[in-house]
Amino acid sequence: MGFKHKYFVEPDSKLKLSRFNPADTGKYKDHEVAAAETRHHIARLQKLQYKLYAEAQRSLLIVLQGLDAAGKDGTIRHVMSGTNPQGVKVADFKEPTPIELAHDFLWRIHPNEPAKGQITIFNRSHYEDVLVVRVHKLVPKSVWSKRYDRIRQFEELLSENGVKIIKFFLHISPEEQLQRFAARLDDPDRNWKISESDYTERELWESYTEAFQDALRLTSTKEAPWYIVPSDRKWFRNLVISKIVADTLDDMNLKIPAPKIDLEAIRRKYHAAKIEQKQDEKQHVVPGELEEGVKAD
Ligand code: AMP
Ligand code: MG
Numbered sequence: 534m535g536f537k538h539k540y541f542v543e544p545d546s547k548l549k550l551s552r553f554n555p556a557d558t559g560k561y562k563d564h565e566v567a568a569a570e571t572r573h574h575i576a577r578l579q580k581l582q583y584k585l586y587a588e589a590q591r592s593l594l595i596v597l598q599g600l601d602a603a604g605k606d607g608t609i610r611h612v613m614s615g616t617n618p619q620g621v622k623v624a625d626f627k628e629p630t631p632i633e634l635a636h637d638f639l640w641r642i643h644p645n646e647p648a649k650g651q652i653t654i655f656n657r658s659h660y661e662d663v664l665v666v667r668v669h670k671l672v673p674k675s676v677w678s679k680r681y682d683r684i685r686q687f688e689e690l691l692s693e694n695g696v697k698i699i700k701f702f703l704h705i706s707p708e709e710q711l712q713r714f715a716a717r718l719d720d721p722d723r724n725w726k727i728s729e730s731d732y733t734e735r736e737l738w739e740s741y742t743e744a745f746q747d748a749l750r751l752t753s754t755k756e757a758p759w760y761i762v763p764s765d766r767k768w769f770r771n772l773v774i775s776k777i778v779a780d781t782l783d784d785m786n787l788k789i790p791a792p793k794i795d796l797e798a799i800r801r802k803y804h805a806a807k808i809e810q811k812q813d814e815k816q817h818v819v820p821g822e823l824e825e826g827v828k829a830d
Contacts, residue, residue, distance in 0.1 A: 540763075582616050598702050638659060662677065688754070689754075
């Protein structure tokens with residue numbers, strides 16, 4: 534069974550995250566075979582991105598969500614390592630600014646949608662407005678509960694405009710999260726990643742789980758699917774995401790466009806220019822350089 538099928542969240546399902554093992558590694562026993570396959574998918578991704586860019590008709594939006602230390606940054610670093618920066622953008626969504634808060638919740642999101650030919654990764658997203666906002670009661674239920682419909686409609690609008698959307702929930706266990714927090718404490722190079730809120734948010738694990746369950750089941754659609762990615766093992770997470778991203782692009786049947794110009798006419802111009810250049814070279818030759826010039830031809 535392919536990852537796309539195995540980890541897809543059925544729309545409107547009765548989703549229980551506790552039924553999904555965050556340490557699942559499928560048929561893979563260790564990271565070696567998985568890493569080789571991940572490299573293969575990253576290489577595929579590179580070729581497919583070239584086609585997406587050349588076609589310039591459609592785009593790809595990758596949404597990453599997960600609790601603190603779930604691996605959103607690491608996913609971007611690994612999975613996108615082979616892509617051409619010219620066609621990729623990462624949009625980070627932090628706590629809204631006062632100006633952002635003075636608008637509707639999609640106001641800051643919409644300008645970040647990928648342009649045709651581009652890939653955009655959302656590192657956190659509009660989903661924060663039904664996750665952290667719901668858990669911390671930043672707005673009343675009457676406000677956040679309407680947002681699932683608004684999100685589905687918004688994503689439908691993007692889909693209709695050629696944006697292929699895929700959404701990944703990086704699923705980790707509380708034990709793995711604590712270990713990652715420890716690693717951040719022990720490694721001076723990673724101290725900067727520690728945030729005051731890490732431990733207070735951790736205490737709200739159950740509320741976050743409920744909020745994620747609703748967000749995933751209410752907004753997973755065929756056009757904008759959610760995938761639950763077992764993320765306790767970073768190497769497996771990278772394999773699953775790189776394969777789903779590459780497969781998604783593959784399924785888009787991207788085509789390098791046929792040239793709009795008359796190639797034969799351009800070829801004739803090229804040959805004429807080439808002959809002209811040769812004649813120029815002969816005229817400008819200084820004694821002694823002639824032999825070199827002839828040889829180089
Ligand atoms: P980080 O991604 O670790 O740099 O943290 C960004 C923080 O911004 C997280 O704690 C998010 O929950 C928070 N955040 C992002 N979007 C929103 C939002 N719409 N409302 C409130 N907090 C948010
Ligand atoms: Mg954080």
